[in-house]
Amino acid sequence: MVSKTKSLQINENLVLSQSTDGLTFGTDAYMLAAYMKGGSKQSAADLGSGTGVISLLCQSKGKFNHIYAIEIQERFAALIEKNADENHLNDKITPICADLRNIKAEDVGGELDCVFSNPPYMKIDSGKRNEHDEKFIARHEVYGQINDFCACARRLLKHGGKFYTVWRPDRLADLMCALRENKLEPKVIIFIHAYPSAPPSMILTEAVKGGASGNKLYRPLYLSDSLEDSKNSILSDDARKIYDTCSFEEFIEKKK
Secondary structure: OOOOEEEEEEHHHEEEEEEOOOOOOOHHHHHHHHHOOOEEEEEEEEEOOOOOHHHHHHHHOOOEEEEEEEEOOHHHHHHHHHHHHHOOOOOOEEEEEOOHHHOOHHHHOOOEEEEEEOOOOEOOOOOOOOOOHHHHHHHEOOOOOHHHHHHHHHHHEEEEEEEEEEEOHHHHHHHHHHHHHOOEEEEEEEEEEOOOOOOEEEEEEEEEEOOOOOOEEOOOEEOOOOHHHHHOOOOOHHHHHHHHHOOOHHHHHOOO
């Protein structure tokens, strides 16, 4: 079965081509892009880049000097190149079609300031097997478990470099263990909820290579103010500000 591609306009006036049989652009990708601070002189890597949407969002806001978008599936690596070209960001994003388990710092021009990832959340034997391999690979740990993503980040980062992830709350322990095992100290954690009485649906984490122990657990982000607002896709003031700015800066600095 041949996968189809469709294009749509997303945040930051970007045009995104994505496979109809792969994972599509969603809240987790945008939240991770907004969460990262970056720096105009910094270089970064996007592990398991998919369509490259997180890299596109970051570069549309000038968050990094250059991003290496690492993706194992050839069709998605081609989509990254297409998306970067169509949004005039091909000088800011370099797709690399490779297995992240084999990537080393010399493959990306030396140690980096930042690595980020929206990795597959599901164990390979969990959930229903999707009929499309692209979507199954994007959701499940077919080409690397969370420890493999953390190990790659360790190899690519310079000492003091940052690793950003978005992850599932029910696998928080797996993430924390993998980070520590690879000398990536979790420093900032934010839980995201659909609305105040809902359990968290995702976790944003910032870890530092070689960092001292100790972390900050910021107040939770509620995407909507109530269940009814959530059903009607009405954003909370905090979430709306993040979507407007592609930044968590005001949310983090805001006092209760």
